[in-house]
Every structure is written in C-alpha cells, then in structure tokens.
Amino acid sequence: MSHHDVVVIGAGLAGLTAAVRLAEGGARVLVLAKGVGATHLSAGTIDVLGYAPERVENPGEALSRLGDGHPYGLVGTGAVAASLEWLKARVAAGSLAPYAYEGGLEENLLLPTALGVPRPSAVVPETMAGGDLRRRAPVLVVGFRAFKDFHPALLADTLRRTGTPARAAELDLVPEGRADVNSLGFARAFDDPSFRAEVGAQLIGRLRADERVAFPAVLGIADPHGAWSELERRLAHPVFEVPTLPPSVPGMRLFAILREALRRAGGRMILNSVVTGAEREGGRVGALRVRVGLREERRGCDWVVLATGGFASGGLELDSRWTARETALGLPVAGVPAPGEERFRAGYFEEHPIARAGVAVGSDLRPEGHENVLVAGATLAGAEPWREKSGDGISLATGHRAAELVLDGVRQPAAAGS
Amino acid sequence: MPNLQAEVLVIGGGATGTGVAWDAALRGFDVVLVDRADLAEGTSGRFHGLLHSGGRYVVKDPVAAAECVAENAILRRVIPDCIEDTGGLFVTTPDDDPAYGDRFLAACQDCELPAEEIEVSEALGREPRLNPGIRRAFTVPDASIDAWKTVWALARGASAHGARVLPYHRVIDLHRDGDAVTGARLRNELTGEELDIEAGFTLNASGAWAAQIARMAGIEGVDVVPGKGIMIAMNHRLVNTVINRCTMPADGDILVPIRTVSVIGTTDIRAADPDELPVTQDEVDQMLDDGERLVPGFREARALRVWAGVRPLFQDARVGEVKDTRDVSRTHAVVDHLARDGVEGLLTMSGGKLTTLRLMAQDIVDAMCAQLETDRPCRTAEVSPPIDENEEPYRLGARLRRREETLQEEQLICECELIGRRKLEEAMRRRGTANLDDIRRTLRLGMGPCQGGFCIYRATGILHGVGDLDGAEAGASLRNFLQERWKGVWPILYGDQLRQARLDDWIFQGLLDVEHLPDGEARPA
Numbered sequence: 001m002s003h004h005d006v007v008v009i010g011a012g013l014a015g016l017t018a019a020v021r022l023a024e025g026g027a028r029v030l031v032l033a034k035g036v037g038a039t040h041l042s043a044g045t046i047d048v049l050g051y052a053p054e055r056v057e058n059p060g061e062a063l064s065r066l067g068d069g070h071p072y073g074l075v076g077t078g079a080v081a082a083s084l085e086w087l088k089a090r091v092a093a094g095s096l097a098p099y100a101y102e103g104g105l106e107e108n109l110l111l112p113t114a115l116g117v118p119r120p121s122a123v124v125p126e127t128m129a130g131g132d133l134r135r136r137a138p139v140l141v142v143g144f145r146a147f148k149d150f151h152p153a154l155l156a157d158t159l160r161r162t163g164t165p166a167r168a169a170e171l172d173l174v175p176e177g178r179a180d181v182n183s184l185g186f187a188r189a190f191d192d193p194s195f196r197a198e199v200g201a202q203l204i205g206r207l208r209a210d211e212r213v214a215f216p217a218v219l220g221i222a223d224p225h226g227a228w229s230e231l232e233r234r235l236a237h238p239v240f241e242v243p244t245l246p247p248s249v250p251g252m253r254l255f256a257i258l259r260e261a262l263r264r265a266g267g268r269m270i271l272n273s274v275v276t277g278a279e280r281e282g283g284r285v286g287a288l289r290v291r292v293g294l295r296e297e298r299r300g301c302d303w304v305v306l307a308t309g310g311f312a313s314g315g316l317e318l319d320s321r322w323t324a325r326e327t328a329l330g331l332p333v334a335g336v337p338a339p340g341e342e343r344f345r346a347g348y349f350e351e352h353p354i355a356r357a358g359v360a361v362g363s364d365l366r367p368e369g370h371e372n373v374l375v376a377g378a379t380l381a382g383a384e385p386w387r388e389k390s391g392d393g394i395s396l397a398t399g400h401r402a403a404e405l406v407l408d409g410v411r412q413p414a415a416a417g418s
Numbered sequence: 419m420p421n422l423q424a425e426v427l428v429i430g431g432g433a434t435g436t437g438v439a440w441d442a443a444l445r446g447f448d449v450v451l452v453d454r455a456d457l458a459e460g461t462s463g464r465f466h467g468l469l470h471s472g473g474r475y476v477v478k479d480p481v482a483a484a485e486c487v488a489e490n491a492i493l494r495r496v497i498p499d500c501i502e503d504t505g506g507l508f509v510t511t512p513d514d515d516p517a518y519g520d521r522f523l524a525a526c527q528d529c530e531l532p533a534e535e536i537e538v539s540e541a542l543g544r545e546p547r548l549n550p551g552i553r554r555a556f557t558v559p560d561a562s563i564d565a566w567k568t569v570w571a572l573a574r575g576a577s578a579h580g581a582r583v584l585p586y587h588r589v590i591d592l593h594r595d596g597d598a599v600t601g602a603r604l605r606n607e608l609t610g611e612e613l614d615i616e617a618g619f620t621l622n623a624s625g626a627w628a629a630q631i632a633r634m635a636g637i638e639g640v641d642v643v644p645g646k647g648i649m650i651a652m653n654h655r656l657v658n659t660v661i662n663r664c665t666m667p668a669d670g671d672i673l674v675p676i677r678t679v680s681v682i683g684t685t686d687i688r689a690a691d692p693d694e695l696p697v698t699q700d701e702v703d704q705m706l707d708d709g710e711r712l713v714p715g716f717r718e719a720r721a722l723r724v725w726a727g728v729r730p731l732f733q734d735a736r737v738g739e740v741k742d743t744r745d746v747s748r749t750h751a752v753v754d755h756l757a758r759d760g761v762e763g764l765l766t767m768s769g770g771k772l773t774t775l776r777l778m779a780q781d782i783v784d785a786m787c788a789q790l791e792t793d794r795p796c797r798t799a800e801v802s803p804p805i806d807e808n809e810e811p812y813r814l815g816a817r818l819r820r821r822e823e824t825l826q827e828e829q830l831i832c833e834c835e836l837i838g839r840r841k842l843e844e845a846m847r848r849r850g851t852a853n854l855d856d857i858r859r860t861l862r863l864g865m866g867p868c869q870g871g872f873c874i875y876r877a878t879g880i881l882h883g884v885g886d887l888d889g890a891e892a893g894a895s896l897r898n899f900l901q902e903r904w905k906g907v908w909p910i911l912y913g914d915q916l917r918q919a920r921l922d923d924w925i926f927q928g929l930l931d932v933e934h935l936p937d938g939e940a941r942p943a
Binding site for chain 2: 038041042043113114115116117118119146148149150151153154157158160161162177178179180243244245246248310311312313314317318319320321322339340343344345346347348349385386387389391
C-alpha cells in the first residue's frame with residue numbers, strides 16, 4: 001500500500017488548487033479522481049460573488065456580509081483574497097505564460113455570456129477582460145457557421161438591449177473541412193498561425209472605429225496568449241473571448257496550467273480512480289479504498305482533502321428514495337429535505353429547498369468527528385453557486401484554505417488541524 | 419361578417435379532432451380545425467404510447483376490448499409509419515393471482531383477440547430484465563404508437579383534402595341561432611386577434627374539455643370526468659415488448675417501450691380541473707415501486723421525465739356520481755345534442771382512447787351525416803393519410819445509421835434525438851413559430867436524456883436567425899422552454915437525472931446567465 005502525506009480526491013478547481021498548494025508547501029500529494037473536473041464545463045473565469053441577491057459590484061465587501069453557514073463565511077474574506085492572488089501568480093508563472101489572469105476582489109467585471117447577458121466575474125483571463133460591459137465601447141461579435149455553440153447575432157442583439165452598441169458577423173471558415181466543429185476543434189485551429197491570418201484577412205476591412213471584437217472563447221489551447229495578441233495586432237482593434245457551451249477551452253487551459261504546476265511541484269495525479277470508502281481508526285482515516293478499473297487498491301494517507309464536487313459532479317448523490325449520500329467517504333449530507341418534503345419548487349429560476357445541500361464543516365473545513373478529512377469546493381453545504389455566481393470562488397478559496405490548514409497540520413502531525 | 423366559413427368546424431387538435439378532420443375532409447366536407455394550443459398538446463401528447471391490443475379490457479370492458487382488437491389491426495394498415503410493432507406480454511407477477519390468467523385467456527377468445535400463453539422461460543428469454551418471479555406469460559398484439567406523428571399525419575392528410583388546421587385558435591364562444599349552433603368566435607392566442615367562423619356543423623372533439631365547450635352553447639350536464647394519470651419515461655428501453663400485468667386493470671401496470679425510452683403508467687385519479695394536473699411525490703413513488711415489480715432494478719434506472727395526462731371519461735348526468743374513474747367505460751359515445759338538448763348542428767365526442775381514434779371519428783361524422791341527411795361513406799379504414807417521405811416505421815438504431823452517413827456534412831443540433839440543422843431550420847420555417855416548445859413537439863427537440871441542456875441554446879440562436887425574431891422574443895422562448903422542461907423533471911430528480919439537471923443548471927445559469935436576460939426591445943445597431 002502506497003502512503004502519502006495527503007490524498008486529494010477530485011481534480012476540479014478545488015482539488016487541483018489544494019493539491020498544487022500542498023505540493024508547493026512540501027507535502028507529498030496524490031490526487032485521485034474519477035476524471036477531469038468541472039473546469040471543462042465552467043467559463044474559465046473566477047466568479048467570486050455575482051449576486052447577493054442583487055448584482056454585486058464589490059465582491060470583497062459583499063462576501064464579508066455572508067453568514068457563517070456559507071463557505072465564504074467559514075474561510076473569511078482574507079483567505080478568499082489570498083487564494084485569488086495565489087492563482088494569478090500561478091497562472092502568470094505557469095505553463096501557458098504569458099497567458100495571465102487579472103482582476104481582484106475590489107470590483108466585478110461584467111462579461112457578456114454567449115447569450116449576451118452581463119455576468120459579474122472577479123478574476124478573469126486577460127483574453128476576456130476586454131469584454132467588460134461597464135464600458136460601452138461598440139462590439140463586433142464574430143462567430144463561425146460551423147460552430148453551433150455560439151450565435152453572434154443573438155449575442156449582439158442582447159448587448160444592444162442592455163445599452164452596448166453591437167453587430168454580428170459570421171465567418172464561413174471551416175477547420176478540418178467539417179460542418180460541425182466543437183470548441184476544441186476551433187481552439188486547435190487558432191493555434192495555427194495560418195488560420196489566424198485567414199480570420200484576420202476576412203475581418204480587417206469590416207471593422208468600424210472604436211469597435212472591439214468578440215470571439216467565442218476558442219482562441220488557442222496550446223498558446224492562447226499568442227493567438228489572442230496576434231489577432232489584436234492583425235486587426236488593430238481590441239479582441240476578447242466569450243465563454244461558450246462545454247467543452248470549455250478556457251477551463252481546459254486552467255486545468256492544464258494547474259496540472260503542470262502540480263507535476264513541477266512533485267505532486268502526482270491518477271485519473272480513473274474512484275474512491276469508494278475509507279478505513280478508519282477512531283476519528284481518523286488511515287487509508288482509502290480505490291477502484292481503478294476492475295481492481296481495488298488501498299492508498300494510505302495522513303490527510304484527506306475531499307473535493308469531489310456536488311450533485312453535478314457525482315460527489316453527492318440522491319437516490320430514488322430521496323436519501324442523499326456523499327459518494328467517496330460516506331460523510332453525512334446536510335440540507336436535504338426529508339422524503340415527502342419539498343425539494344424543488346415549481347419555478348425553474350426559484351430558490352430550491354435542496355439547493356444548499358452538502359457536507360457541513362466547521363471553520364477548519366472538517367466535518368464533525370473527522371480529524372484528518374477536510375472538504376473543499378462544491379461538496380460543501382451552504383452555498384447556491386449558480387444563483388450567486390460563486391462556484392469558482394468557493395472552489396478556489398476553500399481548496400486553497402484546506403491546503404493551508406493541512407500544511408500547518410503536516411508540520412505538527414500531533415495537533416490535528418488548526 | 420364572419421372571417422371564416424366552413425361546412426364543418428372541428429374543435430380540438432388532439433388525436434380525436436385530427437382524426438375527425440381527416441375523416442370529414444376525406445368524405446368531401448370543407449373543414450376547419452381549431453385548437454387553443456398546439457396540436458397534440460393536451461391528452462394525446464401526454465399518454466404512454468400504447469396501441470392497445472385490447473388485452474387490458476377483455477375481462478372488465480369487453481366492448482372496449484373488441485373495438486381495440488379491430489382498430490389495432492386497421493391502424494397498423496393505414497398509418498404503419500407511426501407504429502412500432504413491439505408486441506405485448508401480459509405477465510403474472512408474484513403479487514398477482516395466477517387464476518386470473520385463465521379468465522384472461524377465455525375473455526381474449528370471446529373478443530377474438532389473438533392471445534397465447536408461452537412458457538415463462540420463453541418470456542424471460544425475450545425480455546431478460548423482466549421479473550424472474552413471474553408465473554405466467556401471454557403474448558398479445560400490443561404495439562407502441564407515436565402520438566405526435568399520428569396527429570401530424572392526420573392533420574397533413576386533412577389539409578391535403580382542403581381542411582384548414584388552425585392551432586393556437588381558442589374557441590371563446592359558440593354562436594347560436596335559435597336552436598342551432600352556427601359557428602364560433604375564436605381568439606388567435608398568438609396575436610390576440612378575435613375572429614368569427616360560420617360553420618354548418620360543429621363537432622366538439624375537445625376531450626376532457628368537452629363540457630366547457632358544450633356549456634358555451636348553453637348545454638349543461640355534459641359531464642366529462644377528467645381522469646388523471648401520471649406516466650414516467652425512463653431513459654432507455656428497459657424492455658422491447660409492451661409489458662402488462664395480468665390482473666384487473668390497476669395503477670402502474672403497463673411498461674411501454676417507445677422510441678428510445680420506456681414509459682411506465684399509470685395512475686387514475688379523478689381530477690377537478692383538466693388544466694390542473696399536479697404530480698405528487700406519492701404518485702411518483704408508486705410508479706417506481708410498480709416498475710420495480712415488473713423490472714427489478716427499475717429504481718436504479720434513470721427517470722427522464724414525468725407528466726400527467728387527463729382521460730376524457732364520459733359520465734352522463736343521469737348516471738350517479740362516479741367513485742372510481744377506472745370503472746367508467748373506456749368506450750366512446752357520440753352525444754347527440756339534437757335528441758338530448760334540442761340543439762342542432764352540434765355533436766360532442768365523449769370518452770374514447772387513442773387506439774380507437776379512427777372509429778370515434780367515423781362514428782361522429784356518421785352521426786353528422788345522418789343529421790344532414792347525406793350519405794357519404796367513411797373511407798378511413800382503407801385510405802392512408804399521406805406519409806411524410808422522410809419517415810419510415812420506427813426501428814431503434816435506424817436514425818443513428820442514417821445520421822452517421824452525413825455526420826461530416828451537417829451539424830447535429832440535438833445529439834440526444836439526432837436532429838440535424840437542416841431538419842430543424844426546415845421545421846422552424848414550416849411551422850413559422852416563435853415557440854421552441856412547438857418545435858419540441860414537432861421534432862422531439864430536447865426530449866432526450868439531457869432535456870435540452872445542449873441543444874436549446876443552439877436552437878434559440880438558430881430560431882433567432884431563421885424566425886427573424888428579436889432578442890427579446892428569442893429570450894422569452896428560451897425561458898419558456900426551460901420552465902416547461904422543468905415542470906416535467908423536478909418531481910423525478912434523483913440519481914443520474916439529478917446530476918444531469920445540475921449540469922444543465924451549470925449551462926443555463928452558470929455559463930449563459932439566462933435568468934438575467936433583459937426583457938424589452940433592442941436598440942438599433
């Protein structure tokens with residue numbers, strides 16, 4: 001049986017953040033995950049707090065007002081700020097540098113979604129920042145006929161309705177000669193300078209003064225800074241990306257940067273590993289039971305950081321008799337209405353009674369009675385990530401905080417946490 | 419001055435109404451069909467998809483059973499592309515009395531229903547997921563029928579014979595001239611415009627809403643008992659044969675494989691209002707338990723969607739109060755308002771079921787011909803409505819095979835239901851609709867496992883272009899679709915479908931922020 005200082009379960013933003021920070025801090029880290037995490041679904045932005053419930057302009061100020069039951073209330077504003085600075089530094093010095101993130105807790109940018117709705121984000125890729133709709137500079141939205149996950153005319157229409165002058169163009173450039181190419185296919189095409197040159201040539205005569213140019217967030221996966229800055233140079237207009245339907249290219253970039261940072265810091269990641277349970281002694285987990293394909297393995301560890309996500313990622317499950325469970329360690333799930341009680345409301349956009357369900361923890365991120373298990377990310381109870389636009393920030397801040405807490409504990413193994 | 423004139427006004431665009439319009443148009447009548455909403459949006463689009471062999475009724479309701487036996491054979495002949503010949507099994511589960519099987523077989527013989535007992539091992543060989551504890555099994559000619567395809571085929575057939583089919587035209591009043599109904603006042607539900615239609619004869623084929631229509635002509639006592647039934651679609655074909663419990667008809671005793679799903683049904687509860695059909699947790703739990711009895715492990719399978727339909731069970735006011743809606747006959751009756759109420763020019767279809775839609779239409783149009791003293795024989799048992807050349811009898815896998823031939827040439831917009839961009843754009847143009855839910859019913863867009871998670875943003879963008887909608891209309895259509903979808907999923911959100919719903923939240927609320935789409939007009943560019 002192998003033994004690590006820390007096993008992190010889950011390879012989404014929370015798990016990777018915890019793992020990288022731990023490895024950098026000198027811990028021997030192993031990441032076990034069923035597959036890649038939700039980075040591949042998300043916009044690639046770090047949305048800290050967008051609505052509470054009105055639209056938030058200054059997330060730092062607004063999140064300090066959230067109660068103790070909210071993950072932000074548990075870790076505190078300082079830890080959120082520290083995690084954001086940490087991430088920006090990791091990306092700036094990362095494998096896709098000079099690709100970088102910008103922004104902070106002081107103000108939310110308002111970036112258009114693929115529907116054109118202004119979405120509040122705190123820290124965003126440099127390739128998206130130019131889309132900030134707090135500025136009214138006109139926008140030309142560029143799409144591709146072969147890309148069904150981005151509709152420029154609809155986006156431009158919504159922008160006009162919210163006060164930003166906008167128009168749309170659809171290019172007939174077809175990478176690989178196919179009618180149906182997804183975001184990753186286009187991102188690979190944009191890594192190729194000849195494709196970028198072709199796009200530039202088709203657009204150069206069509207731009208109006210002061211216009212900024214919006215593209216779907218597919219401007220390169222291997223060298224996004226190169227693709228983006230070259231387009232800006234060729235067009236001589238500001239260029240920005242708009243997130244599309246999954247798979248998310250900016251999310252995949254973030255995943256790649258963090259995975260490489262983990263490797264450089266000496267950590268290890270094994271995908272296709274499903275943690276199915278734990279061997280406990282008293283309040284401590286001594287080893288994890290892991291299913292790898294058809295094999296069962298045991299992995300020893302001093303600490304566990306659980307970051308398997310919520311119902312969307314399979315970290316939590318609700319069965320047909322309306323009982324919820326945490327799938328890796330069997331931790332109790334709080335906030336699930338009892339059978340017979342209302343779980344969901346009839347209006348899709350209403351607040352649903354089950355929405356804040358998750359694993360309840362204290363300010364040390366440990367569930368009661370678990371000395372060496374910390375929980376991070378969407379598995380945590382108390383938040384409504386989609387309504388609040390807070391999922392990325394919660395994952396980053398709690399993942400980072402869990403690592404800091406474990407590092408303290410790793411240095412003083414006798415004292416359990418801090 | 420009336421805006422429209424017709425010999426025959428048909429009220430109701432479900433299976434009954436479109437069947438009536440097809441029958442009357444085929445006999446040479448000039449027909450207008452109206453529905454307050456889209457075609458098949460009421461009971462017809464909310465049933466389990468079973469083309470009855472008649473087996474379900476042989477013991478309790480032999481008249482209804484005999485009608486099913488005959489009509490099942492006719493429909494297989496005239497609308498073969500709407501039917502999948504799955505065959506059916508009646509099985510005696512460990513909770514059922516094996517002796518009922520003998521009564522069942524004898525009753526089948528009386529109704530000339532070709533039923534045959536087979537070995538349990540043979541039944542389990544055919545359907546390996548069936549409860550291995552079943553004690554008897556009987557084959558019957560059940561099948562599954564696509565209600566939307568059927569209704570649209572009948573509407574197309576009627577149109578080809580001159581009928582005008584007007585969805586989203588609500589009847590808000592019936593015109594009376596002395597003792598005769600002479601037409602109706604309609605409201606276009608999309609534009610709000612009101613118009614009058616003058617009709618020589620009005621056929622009330624509005625199913626569970628028939629009493630409301632009759633009341634507009636001042637006729638009381640047409641008591642339709644709305645019998646609510648819930649159904650749950652599971653995301654794949656747990657069985658490939660229709661499975662019935664071999665027992666007196668009860669709740670949760672039919673599992674119908676239809677297209678890519680299987681549907682468990684159904685409850686039967688008297689509803690106060692056919693427009694208010696809430697699905698309760700008890701009903702959902704009951705269906706899941708009943709499914710478990712037929713197919714062990716049913717609760718581990720993924721439930722896609724739940725809905726409630728409302729049967730139009732007829733109860734004449736002269737008969738006493740109905741306690742159990744299942745005891746009301748499943749046959750149909752033409753209510754002759756001339757004989758009953760002294761009102762000319764109006765007939766109401768009451769009761770009935772989708773399997774007998776052709777016979778129901780024949781009976782009511784025959785009754786109309788008798789009142790009009792004209793002799794025009796029914797031809798719907800011999801003539802097929804024109805078949806959509808793109809369509810063929812449904813076979814699992816056929817669509818995928820076709821799609822794979824053009825995978826490099828055409829965008830696939832709905833991966834679950836394999837809908838390509840050309841077909842989607844063509845349907846949007848043909849229907850001229852701003853409503854994504856209409857497209858859903860036409861093409862099954864967004865009806866697969868992801869429930870529109872991926873295709874609906876795409877379809878909104880395409881509709882915005884094709885339909886020349888402004889952003890506010892497109893956004894409203896998207897939000898309306900999401901709400902309609904939610905209505906059918908939230909009571910069954912557990913397991914993988916809850917996970918899917920959370921992924922869809924991720925897309926619609928996390929990535930697209932649909933909930934903050936602005937209302938209102940666009941400013942010029």
